[in-house]
Amino acid sequence: MNLEQVSKLESKLLVSTYDRYPVLLHKGRGVYLYDNKGRRYLDLLSGIGVNALGYAHPAITKTIARQAKLLVHTSNLFYHEYQGRLAAALTKISGMDRVFFTNSGTEAWEGALKLARAYAQANCVQGEQPKFRILALEHAFHGRTFGAMSTTHKEKYRLPFAPMVPGVEFVQFNDVADLERKFDSTVCAIGFEFVQGEGGIRPVSGAFAEAAHKLARKHNALLIADEIQSGMGRTGKWFAYQHYGIQPDLVTVAKPIAGGLPLGALLASEKVSGCIHPGMHGTTFGGGPLACAVALQLVTILEKEKLLSHIQKTGSYLMEQLHKLQAKHPGIVEVRGQGLMIGMELESAELAKQVFQQMLKLGTIVNRTDETVIRFLPPFIIKKQHIDTAVRQLDQVLAKSTTAVTTTGRNK
Numbered sequence: 001m002n003l004e005q006v007s008k009l010e011s012k013l014l015v016s017t018y019d020r021y022p023v024l025l026h027k028g029r030g031v032y033l034y035d036n037k038g039r040r041y042l043d044l045l046s047g048i049g050v051n052a053l054g055y056a057h058p059a060i061t062k063t064i065a066r067q068a069k070l071l072v073h074t075s076n077l078f079y080h081e082y083q084g085r086l087a088a089a090l091t092k093i094s095g096m097d098r099v100f101f102t103n104s105g106t107e108a109w110e111g112a113l114k115l116a117r118a119y120a121q122a123n124c125v126q127g128e129q130p131k132f133r134i135l136a137l138e139h140a141f142h143g144r145t146f147g148a149m150s151t152t153h154k155e156k157y158r159l160p161f162a163p164m165v166p167g168v169e170f171v172q173f174n175d176v177a178d179l180e181r182k183f184d185s186t187v188c189a190i191g192f193e194f195v196q197g198e199g200g201i202r203p204v205s206g207a208f209a210e211a212a213h214k215l216a217r218k219h220n221a222l223l224i225a226d227e228i229q230s231g232m233g234r235t236g237k238w239f240a241y242q243h244y245g246i247q248p249d250l251v252t253v254a255k256p257i258a259g260g261l262p263l264g265a266l267l268a269s270e271k272v273s274g275c276i277h278p279g280m281h282g283t284t285f286g287g288g289p290l291a292c293a294v295a296l297q298l299v300t301i302l303e304k305e306k307l308l309s310h311i312q313k314t315g316s317y318l319m320e321q322l323h324k325l326q327a328k329h330p331g332i333v334e335v336r337g338q339g340l341m342i343g344m345e346l347e348s349a350e351l352a353k354q355v356f357q358q359m360l361k362l363g364t365i366v367n368r369t370d371e372t373v374i375r376f377l378p379p380f381i382i383k384k385q386h387i388d389t390a391v392r393q394l395d396q397v398l399a400k401s402t403t404a405v406t407t408t409g410r411n412k
Contacts, residue, residue, distance in 0.1 A: 002036065021360060028055025031379050031386055033365065042364045044378040044390055049197070049229045049341075052256035052298065054379035059301055060259045060294060067293040074289060076282065082292035089299045090267060093238040095247055098273040101287025102264035105228035105254030106143025109191075111266040111281060112250045113147045115273075116189035116222045122275035123220060128185065131221075135182060135190040138173045139199030139370070142191070142226055151191060153199070174204060176211045183215040190216055191224030191250075194240035198229075200370030201336055201343025209244045222249040222272060228264070229341070232256045233302055233380060236312035236339035243338065256380075259298045263291040307380045314382055315339040321391045329398045333372075340382070344374040354401035355394070362393045 001009075003024040010020075024036040031054050033041045046052065053060060074080055087099040102108045113134065120131040136142070136151040143149065149157055150164035158164055171190075172178040183190070190212050196202040216223040225248040230240040232253060241248055249272050254264035264286065302308065319335060322344055326332040333345040346352045349371040356368045369375045378386070 023360070030054045030056070031382050040363060041360075042386060042390060044376050044382075045365045045367050046256075046377050046379045047260065048367070049234065049255045049377040051260050052232065052234075052380050053259055053301060054381050057259065057301070057381075059297055063294050063297040064261075064290065067290050071289045073285070075284070076287065080289040080292075082289050082296055083287050086292045086296045086299075089296060090253070090265060093299070094251060094267050096251055096267035097270040098268045100266040100268070100281070100283075101292070102254070102266060102283055103262050103285040103291075104143075104264050105252060106145045106148045107283065107286065108228070108252040108254055108264040108266045109142045109148045109151075109226060110145050112191065112224045112252050113151070113189070114281060115250060115266070115268065115276060116191075116224065118275045118280065119222060119272050120188035131186055131188045132167050133187045134168050135171055135179075135187055136168060137192045137196070137204075138170050139196050139202055140170075140192060140226075141196070141198030142193075142228075173202065174208045176208055179208065179211055179215065183212075183219065183221075185219050187215075187219055187221045189222040189224055189250075191226060193226040193228075193230060194244060195230045195235060195338055195341055197341070197375075198369055200345065200373040201341060201375060203240075203336065203338060206244060209241075209246055213246045216249070224248060224250040224252070226252050228252055228254045229377075230338075232298075233308050233311055234339055234341045234377070235337075236308060236315055238308070240338065257298070258291045258295040261291045261294050263287070263295055302380070311339045311380055314384065314387065315342065317384055318342060318376065318378075318387050318391075321387060322394075325391065325394060325398065328395070329402060331398060331402045337376075340376070340378055340380060342376040343369070344376070346372050346374065348372060351401055355397050358397040358401060359390075359393060362397070364390050364393055366390075 006024055025033055026036045027034050031043055033043050071080060083101060090099055091097060100111055102111060117132060124131060134151060138153050140151060140153045142151045147165050150168045153170055169182055171182055192204060194204055213223055225241045227239045237243055249269050251267040257263050319342060322335040326335055331347045331351050333347055335344050337343050352368045352372045352374055355374055356366050359366050366374050366376060
Protein backbone atom coordinates (compact mmCIF):
# COMPACT_ATOMS: atom_id res chain seq x y z
CA MET A 1 0.00 0.00 0.00
CA ASN A 2 1.14 3.57 -0.67
CA LEU A 3 0.88 6.59 1.63
CA GLU A 4 -2.40 7.78 0.15
CA GLN A 5 -4.04 4.37 0.55
CA VAL A 6 -2.84 3.95 4.14
CA SER A 7 -3.93 7.48 5.06
CA LYS A 8 -7.36 6.96 3.53
CA LEU A 9 -7.87 3.63 5.33
CA GLU A 10 -6.82 5.10 8.69
CA SER A 11 -9.03 8.18 8.31
CA LYS A 12 -11.99 5.86 7.81
CA LEU A 13 -11.29 3.38 10.61
CA LEU A 14 -9.01 4.79 13.32
CA VAL A 15 -10.04 7.04 16.20
CA SER A 16 -8.77 10.49 15.28
CA THR A 17 -6.06 11.04 17.91
CA TYR A 18 -2.90 11.75 15.87
CA ASP A 19 -1.81 14.37 13.37
CA ARG A 20 0.61 12.16 11.48
CA TYR A 21 3.52 13.42 9.39
CA PRO A 22 3.04 12.59 5.68
CA VAL A 23 5.62 9.79 5.70
CA LEU A 24 4.98 6.04 5.36
CA LEU A 25 7.81 4.34 7.24
CA HIS A 26 9.02 0.95 6.10
CA LYS A 27 12.24 0.04 7.94
CA GLY A 28 15.07 1.37 10.07
CA ARG A 29 18.76 0.76 10.51
CA GLY A 30 21.12 2.44 12.92
CA VAL A 31 20.13 6.10 13.34
CA TYR A 32 18.15 6.12 10.08
CA LEU A 33 14.56 5.42 9.09
CA TYR A 34 13.46 4.63 5.53
CA ASP A 35 10.07 5.28 3.94
CA ASN A 36 8.22 3.05 1.50
CA LYS A 37 10.00 4.74 -1.43
CA GLY A 38 13.44 4.15 0.04
CA ARG A 39 14.08 7.73 1.18
CA ARG A 40 16.35 7.95 4.21
CA TYR A 41 15.64 10.06 7.33
CA LEU A 42 18.11 10.90 10.08
CA ASP A 43 16.12 10.25 13.26
CA LEU A 44 16.79 12.73 16.07
CA LEU A 45 13.58 11.78 17.89
CA SER A 46 13.99 7.97 18.23
CA GLY A 47 10.27 7.26 18.50
CA ILE A 48 9.95 10.03 21.15
CA GLY A 49 12.84 8.72 23.20
CA VAL A 50 12.12 5.00 22.79
CA ASN A 51 14.63 3.56 20.32
CA ALA A 52 17.71 4.09 22.48
CA LEU A 53 19.93 1.85 20.33
CA GLY A 54 18.46 3.01 17.05
CA TYR A 55 17.01 0.48 14.63
CA ALA A 56 17.83 -3.17 13.91
CA HIS A 57 20.63 -3.31 16.49
CA PRO A 58 22.07 -6.81 15.95
CA ALA A 59 22.10 -7.82 19.63
CA ILE A 60 18.52 -6.64 20.12
CA THR A 61 17.15 -8.33 16.99
CA LYS A 62 18.98 -11.54 17.91
CA THR A 63 17.47 -11.50 21.41
CA ILE A 64 13.97 -10.88 20.02
CA ALA A 65 14.29 -13.75 17.53
CA ARG A 66 15.65 -16.18 20.13
CA GLN A 67 13.07 -15.39 22.81
CA ALA A 68 10.14 -15.28 20.35
CA LYS A 69 10.82 -18.94 19.61
CA LEU A 70 10.63 -19.79 23.30
CA LEU A 71 8.07 -17.69 25.16
CA VAL A 72 6.53 -14.31 24.29
CA HIS A 73 3.97 -13.97 27.09
CA THR A 74 2.99 -15.67 30.29
CA SER A 75 0.75 -14.35 33.03
CA ASN A 76 2.20 -13.06 36.27
CA LEU A 77 0.75 -16.12 37.99
CA PHE A 78 3.93 -17.95 36.92
CA TYR A 79 7.67 -17.36 37.02
CA HIS A 80 9.95 -16.78 34.05
CA GLU A 81 13.69 -16.24 34.19
CA TYR A 82 13.94 -12.59 33.15
CA GLN A 83 11.92 -10.52 35.63
CA GLY A 84 14.20 -11.24 38.57
CA ARG A 85 17.38 -10.70 36.54
CA LEU A 86 16.10 -7.43 35.09
CA ALA A 87 14.99 -6.26 38.52
CA ALA A 88 18.51 -6.96 39.82
CA ALA A 89 20.00 -4.86 37.03
CA LEU A 90 17.56 -1.98 37.56
CA THR A 91 17.97 -1.83 41.32
CA LYS A 92 21.75 -1.88 40.92
CA ILE A 93 21.85 1.13 38.56
CA SER A 94 19.10 3.08 40.35
CA GLY A 95 19.86 2.57 44.05
CA MET A 96 16.27 1.42 44.57
CA ASP A 97 15.21 -1.84 46.25
CA ARG A 98 12.27 -3.41 44.44
CA VAL A 99 10.57 -3.35 41.03
CA PHE A 100 7.03 -3.68 39.69
CA PHE A 101 6.88 -4.17 35.92
CA THR A 102 4.23 -2.50 33.76
CA ASN A 103 3.54 -2.25 30.05
CA SER A 104 3.81 1.56 29.77
CA GLY A 105 5.01 4.73 31.44
CA THR A 106 1.57 5.99 32.33
CA GLU A 107 0.80 2.63 34.00
CA ALA A 108 4.00 2.94 36.02
CA TRP A 109 3.00 6.47 37.09
CA GLU A 110 -0.47 5.26 38.09
CA GLY A 111 1.19 2.60 40.22
CA ALA A 112 3.38 5.24 41.87
CA LEU A 113 0.36 7.39 42.78
CA LYS A 114 -1.45 4.36 44.21
CA LEU A 115 1.59 3.33 46.20
CA ALA A 116 1.95 6.86 47.59
CA ARG A 117 -1.64 6.82 48.86
CA ALA A 118 -1.21 3.29 50.22
CA TYR A 119 1.95 4.30 52.07
CA ALA A 120 0.18 7.33 53.57
CA GLN A 121 -2.69 5.18 54.82
CA ALA A 122 -0.36 2.53 56.22
CA ASN A 123 1.58 5.18 58.14
CA CYS A 124 -1.33 7.37 59.21
CA VAL A 125 -1.13 8.58 62.79
CA GLN A 126 -4.40 8.67 64.74
CA GLY A 127 -5.72 12.20 65.15
CA GLU A 128 -3.75 13.66 62.21
CA GLN A 129 -5.43 15.23 59.21
CA PRO A 130 -5.93 12.84 56.28
CA LYS A 131 -2.73 12.56 54.24
CA PHE A 132 -3.78 12.32 50.60
CA ARG A 133 -2.67 15.42 48.66
CA ILE A 134 -0.26 15.08 45.74
CA LEU A 135 1.90 17.93 44.48
CA ALA A 136 2.98 18.17 40.84
CA LEU A 137 4.68 20.89 38.79
CA GLU A 138 3.61 23.40 36.20
CA HIS A 139 4.49 22.24 32.65
CA ALA A 140 4.47 18.61 33.90
CA PHE A 141 3.39 15.71 31.69
CA HIS A 142 2.98 12.26 33.24
CA GLY A 143 0.62 10.42 30.89
CA ARG A 144 -2.97 10.13 29.72
CA THR A 145 -4.74 7.84 32.19
CA PHE A 146 -6.83 9.64 34.81
CA GLY A 147 -4.29 9.69 37.62
CA ALA A 148 -1.44 10.61 35.29
CA MET A 149 -3.57 13.22 33.54
CA SER A 150 -4.59 14.71 36.90
CA THR A 151 -0.91 15.38 37.62
CA THR A 152 -0.31 16.71 34.08
CA HIS A 153 -0.44 20.48 34.01
CA LYS A 154 -1.62 21.67 30.58
CA GLU A 155 -5.35 22.25 30.33
CA LYS A 156 -5.53 20.91 26.76
CA TYR A 157 -4.87 17.42 28.16
CA ARG A 158 -7.28 17.80 31.08
CA LEU A 159 -10.33 19.89 30.19
CA PRO A 160 -12.01 17.49 27.74
CA PHE A 161 -12.10 14.82 30.47
CA ALA A 162 -12.85 16.86 33.60
CA PRO A 163 -13.29 16.45 36.49
CA MET A 164 -9.88 15.06 37.37
CA VAL A 165 -8.83 12.83 40.27
CA PRO A 166 -9.13 15.01 43.40
CA GLY A 167 -6.29 15.95 45.71
CA VAL A 168 -3.73 17.22 43.19
CA GLU A 169 -2.21 20.71 43.34
CA PHE A 170 0.38 22.27 41.04
CA VAL A 171 3.50 24.10 42.19
CA GLN A 172 5.07 26.86 40.11
CA PHE A 173 8.08 25.51 38.27
CA ASN A 174 11.35 25.95 40.19
CA ASP A 175 9.61 28.23 42.72
CA VAL A 176 10.84 27.11 46.16
CA ALA A 177 8.67 29.64 48.00
CA ASP A 178 5.52 28.35 46.29
CA LEU A 179 6.57 24.77 47.09
CA GLU A 180 7.01 25.62 50.76
CA ARG A 181 3.59 27.33 50.88
CA LYS A 182 1.80 24.31 49.45
CA PHE A 183 3.70 21.50 51.20
CA ASP A 184 2.21 20.55 54.57
CA SER A 185 1.38 17.44 56.59
CA THR A 186 -1.58 16.57 54.31
CA VAL A 187 0.77 15.92 51.35
CA CYS A 188 1.44 12.25 50.71
CA ALA A 189 3.74 12.75 47.71
CA ILE A 190 5.42 15.20 45.40
CA GLY A 191 6.19 13.88 41.93
CA PHE A 192 8.05 15.48 39.06
CA GLU A 193 10.38 15.02 36.11
CA PHE A 194 13.90 16.14 37.01
CA VAL A 195 14.09 17.15 33.34
CA GLN A 196 10.63 17.87 31.94
CA GLY A 197 10.13 16.34 28.50
CA GLU A 198 6.77 17.20 26.97
CA GLY A 199 6.84 20.45 28.95
CA GLY A 200 9.73 21.82 26.91
CA ILE A 201 12.96 20.12 28.14
CA ARG A 202 13.11 22.07 31.41
CA PRO A 203 15.54 20.83 34.10
CA VAL A 204 14.47 21.50 37.68
CA SER A 205 16.94 23.60 39.65
CA GLY A 206 19.17 22.07 42.30
CA ALA A 207 17.59 24.34 44.92
CA PHE A 208 14.08 23.19 44.02
CA ALA A 209 15.00 19.49 43.99
CA GLU A 210 16.74 19.79 47.36
CA ALA A 211 13.79 21.66 48.89
CA ALA A 212 11.34 19.02 47.62
CA HIS A 213 13.52 16.26 49.07
CA LYS A 214 13.78 17.95 52.49
CA LEU A 215 10.06 18.73 52.69
CA ALA A 216 9.15 15.16 51.77
CA ARG A 217 11.38 13.87 54.58
CA LYS A 218 9.99 16.41 57.04
CA HIS A 219 6.36 15.44 56.38
CA ASN A 220 6.93 11.70 55.78
CA ALA A 221 5.76 12.16 52.19
CA LEU A 222 7.19 10.40 49.15
CA LEU A 223 9.37 11.88 46.43
CA ILE A 224 8.44 10.37 43.06
CA ALA A 225 10.83 10.76 40.13
CA ASP A 226 9.31 10.50 36.65
CA GLU A 227 12.17 9.10 34.57
CA ILE A 228 9.97 7.83 31.75
CA GLN A 229 11.65 10.06 29.16
CA SER A 230 14.87 10.99 30.96
CA GLY A 231 15.80 7.59 32.37
CA MET A 232 17.97 4.67 31.25
CA GLY A 233 20.90 6.88 30.24
CA ARG A 234 19.19 9.62 28.26
CA THR A 235 20.81 12.46 30.25
CA GLY A 236 24.28 10.87 30.51
CA LYS A 237 23.58 9.17 33.83
CA TRP A 238 21.30 6.18 34.32
CA PHE A 239 18.64 8.52 35.76
CA ALA A 240 18.28 12.29 35.76
CA TYR A 241 17.90 12.45 39.57
CA GLN A 242 21.46 11.15 39.86
CA HIS A 243 22.73 14.53 38.64
CA TYR A 244 21.25 16.02 41.83
CA GLY A 245 22.58 13.63 44.45
CA ILE A 246 19.03 12.85 45.60
CA GLN A 247 17.49 9.42 46.10
CA PRO A 248 13.72 9.27 45.43
CA ASP A 249 11.26 6.92 47.11
CA LEU A 250 9.65 5.87 43.83
CA VAL A 251 10.93 6.02 40.24
CA THR A 252 8.96 5.42 37.06
CA VAL A 253 10.73 4.11 33.95
CA ALA A 254 9.55 3.24 30.44
CA LYS A 255 10.26 4.56 26.91
CA PRO A 256 13.80 3.27 26.10
CA ILE A 257 13.91 0.40 28.59
CA ALA A 258 13.16 -2.42 26.13
CA GLY A 259 14.63 -1.03 22.91
CA GLY A 260 11.26 -0.37 21.27
CA LEU A 261 9.09 -3.05 22.86
CA PRO A 262 6.40 -1.88 25.31
CA LEU A 263 7.66 -2.14 28.89
CA GLY A 264 7.65 0.06 31.97
CA ALA A 265 8.78 -0.27 35.55
CA LEU A 266 8.02 1.22 38.94
CA LEU A 267 11.09 1.18 41.18
CA ALA A 268 10.43 1.43 44.91
CA SER A 269 12.36 1.72 48.15
CA GLU A 270 11.98 -1.08 50.69
CA LYS A 271 10.02 1.08 53.14
CA VAL A 272 7.42 1.96 50.50
CA SER A 273 7.07 -1.43 48.83
CA GLY A 274 6.26 -2.98 52.20
CA CYS A 275 2.76 -1.47 52.15
CA ILE A 276 1.69 -3.46 49.05
CA HIS A 277 0.60 -7.08 49.32
CA PRO A 278 -0.72 -9.60 46.75
CA GLY A 279 -4.07 -8.58 45.27
CA MET A 280 -3.66 -4.83 45.79
CA HIS A 281 -2.15 -4.15 42.36
CA GLY A 282 -1.38 -6.05 39.17
CA THR A 283 -0.97 -6.06 35.40
CA THR A 284 -1.62 -8.41 32.50
CA PHE A 285 1.16 -7.55 30.08
CA GLY A 286 3.76 -5.92 32.33
CA GLY A 287 7.03 -7.81 32.63
CA GLY A 288 6.52 -10.42 29.93
CA PRO A 289 9.48 -12.65 29.02
CA LEU A 290 10.10 -11.13 25.57
CA ALA A 291 10.19 -7.51 26.74
CA CYS A 292 12.24 -8.32 29.86
CA ALA A 293 14.79 -10.37 27.90
CA VAL A 294 15.29 -7.47 25.50
CA ALA A 295 15.51 -4.92 28.33
CA LEU A 296 18.16 -7.02 30.05
CA GLN A 297 20.12 -7.12 26.80
CA LEU A 298 19.79 -3.33 26.44
CA VAL A 299 21.24 -2.71 29.91
CA THR A 300 24.13 -5.07 29.08
CA ILE A 301 24.87 -3.18 25.86
CA LEU A 302 24.77 0.22 27.55
CA GLU A 303 27.31 -1.01 30.12
CA LYS A 304 29.52 -3.02 27.77
CA GLU A 305 29.78 -0.28 25.12
CA LYS A 306 30.16 2.51 27.73
CA LEU A 307 27.31 4.41 26.13
CA LEU A 308 26.70 6.71 29.11
CA SER A 309 30.10 8.29 28.47
CA HIS A 310 29.28 8.49 24.76
CA ILE A 311 25.96 10.19 25.55
CA GLN A 312 27.74 12.78 27.69
CA LYS A 313 30.27 13.55 24.95
CA THR A 314 27.87 13.68 22.01
CA GLY A 315 25.27 15.54 24.08
CA SER A 316 27.83 18.19 24.99
CA TYR A 317 28.84 18.46 21.34
CA LEU A 318 25.22 18.87 20.21
CA MET A 319 24.61 21.49 22.89
CA GLU A 320 27.76 23.37 21.83
CA GLN A 321 26.71 23.39 18.17
CA LEU A 322 23.20 24.59 19.03
CA HIS A 323 24.65 27.41 21.14
CA LYS A 324 26.67 28.47 18.09
CA LEU A 325 23.45 28.58 16.10
CA GLN A 326 21.85 30.62 18.87
CA ALA A 327 24.59 33.24 18.55
CA LYS A 328 23.87 33.42 14.82
CA HIS A 329 20.06 33.26 14.76
CA PRO A 330 18.06 35.67 16.99
CA GLY A 331 14.99 33.45 16.66
CA ILE A 332 16.59 30.99 19.12
CA VAL A 333 15.60 32.06 22.64
CA GLU A 334 17.34 29.34 24.67
CA VAL A 335 19.05 25.96 24.38
CA ARG A 336 18.71 23.70 27.43
CA GLY A 337 18.78 20.10 28.56
CA GLN A 338 21.18 17.36 29.57
CA GLY A 339 22.95 14.60 27.65
CA LEU A 340 20.92 13.64 24.60
CA MET A 341 17.73 15.27 25.91
CA ILE A 342 17.89 18.81 24.53
CA GLY A 343 15.36 21.50 23.72
CA MET A 344 15.86 24.55 21.50
CA GLU A 345 13.26 27.18 22.35
CA LEU A 346 12.30 29.49 19.49
CA GLU A 347 10.66 32.90 19.60
CA SER A 348 7.28 31.76 18.29
CA ALA A 349 5.15 28.69 17.74
CA GLU A 350 4.96 29.50 14.04
CA LEU A 351 8.75 29.52 13.71
CA ALA A 352 9.02 26.22 15.60
CA LYS A 353 6.39 24.68 13.33
CA GLN A 354 8.25 25.86 10.23
CA VAL A 355 11.54 24.48 11.50
CA PHE A 356 10.38 20.93 12.23
CA GLN A 357 8.41 20.78 8.96
CA GLN A 358 11.36 21.98 6.89
CA MET A 359 13.77 19.65 8.67
CA LEU A 360 11.51 16.74 7.76
CA LYS A 361 11.60 17.82 4.12
CA LEU A 362 15.39 17.79 4.28
CA GLY A 363 15.32 14.27 5.73
CA THR A 364 15.86 14.85 9.46
CA ILE A 365 13.26 14.03 12.10
CA VAL A 366 12.81 16.30 15.13
CA ASN A 367 9.57 17.45 16.71
CA ARG A 368 7.93 20.45 18.34
CA THR A 369 6.88 20.31 21.98
CA ASP A 370 5.39 22.92 24.32
CA GLU A 371 4.49 24.86 21.13
CA THR A 372 7.81 26.72 20.77
CA VAL A 373 10.48 24.10 21.55
CA ILE A 374 12.30 21.90 19.05
CA ARG A 375 13.03 18.66 20.88
CA PHE A 376 16.08 16.44 20.25
CA LEU A 377 15.98 12.86 21.57
CA PRO A 378 18.36 11.03 19.24
CA PRO A 379 19.38 7.38 19.63
CA PHE A 380 22.25 6.88 22.07
CA ILE A 381 24.45 5.60 19.23
CA ILE A 382 24.43 8.92 17.34
CA LYS A 383 27.84 10.21 16.22
CA LYS A 384 29.31 13.65 15.62
CA GLN A 385 28.94 13.41 11.85
CA HIS A 386 25.18 12.91 12.26
CA ILE A 387 25.02 15.97 14.51
CA ASP A 388 27.01 18.00 11.98
CA THR A 389 24.54 17.09 9.23
CA ALA A 390 21.56 18.09 11.37
CA VAL A 391 23.15 21.37 12.50
CA ARG A 392 23.95 22.37 8.90
CA GLN A 393 20.32 21.74 8.00
CA LEU A 394 19.09 23.67 11.03
CA ASP A 395 21.29 26.62 10.06
CA GLN A 396 19.77 26.60 6.60
CA VAL A 397 16.20 26.14 7.82
CA LEU A 398 16.42 28.80 10.54
CA ALA A 399 17.67 31.38 8.04
CA LYS A 400 14.81 30.67 5.64
CA SER A 401 12.08 30.11 8.23
CA THR A 402 12.89 33.24 10.25
CA THR A 403 12.67 35.33 7.09
CA ALA A 404 9.40 33.67 6.05
CA VAL A 405 7.77 34.09 9.47
CA THR A 406 8.90 37.75 9.70
CA THR A 407 7.56 38.50 6.22
CA THR A 408 4.23 36.81 7.01
CA GLY A 409 3.94 38.84 10.19
CA ARG A 410 4.53 42.10 8.34
CA ASN A 411 1.95 41.23 5.69
CA LYS A 412 -0.64 40.72 8.39
